[in-house]
Amino acid sequence: MEKAKYIWMDGKLTLWDEANVHVLTHTLHYGNGVFEGTRAYQTKEGLAIFRLQDHTKRLLNSAKITMIKSPYSQKELENAQIELLKSNDFKSNVYIRPLIYLGYGVMGLYHINAPVNVAIAAWEWGSYLGDEGLQNGIRVKISSFTRNSVKSTMGKAKAAANYLNSQMAKFEAIDCGYEEALLLDDEGFVAEGSGECFFIVRDGVLITPPNDNSLESITQDTVLKLANDFDIPVERRRITRDEVFIADEAFFTGTAAELTPVKEVDARVIGDGKRGEMTKKLQDAYFDVVYGRNEKYKHLLTYI
Ligand SMILES: Cc1ncc(COP(=O)(O)O)c(C=O)c1O
16 A cells, blocks of 8 residues: 555544554444545546545445444535545545544443544555456456345445455455455345445346445446446346356446456356456446546546
């Protein structure tokens, strides 16, 4: 990770190396903390955060779900992210990581009396699944881990605790020689990747599962808007693993992963084993949006 100059901590710009916490920080032990992953792109008109308001809203919704009282409002958190990007001299694309966490002072599971802290870090970050992956697609393993069940966890919250499941699935996929994991829900239908939502294309129809077992992905929403602009027929319905195997195209969407084609799933080649036509069309359109080249969606960018 590229170090930046400052991290925003509880209202103060703090030097990167001094942005530390106590070892008895509550979230570190019990996993109740909520975070976001937001990107800022170097556009022709300078650095711009993509869908800042939506990411910040989801951060506050995550806090609400997990019973954490944010000390900062939506507007204050948005301004903090802008201030942080202004104070760091970024030359390339940036990933922003706001975190609302339970701090030092209370131990034990009952968390309501723990102090609430907020940190926002940002650093220069390229493509998450590699430039080669964006171009030619990645190899994916269906995970042996079931996606967190809605019966016992709350996947609409981007909560740290939810990511043990993602982390183990990701490790397993890489350990088996793949690049990413695809997790099924507890009924065996496709849920999502370890940090992405999932789409397939069959006979010209774009299909993605409803968000009943996945994060409400902002990238997925953007791609669905673009599909609508192109008059691509869309179905939001459950997908089984065998339907993935016989799809014409498949891809992941996420802020980090952007729009990454999937070329192989569990030794089955998807389509003709490279980035599909519709995938490329939507990927190009997505990059036009985030780089401010599509007038219709310029309002989704916050210029720094
Ligand atoms: C589990 C999970 N699903 C899906 C996504 C994609 O969400 P978004 O497009 O809002 O980044 C992410 C990334 O934040 C994620 O962590």
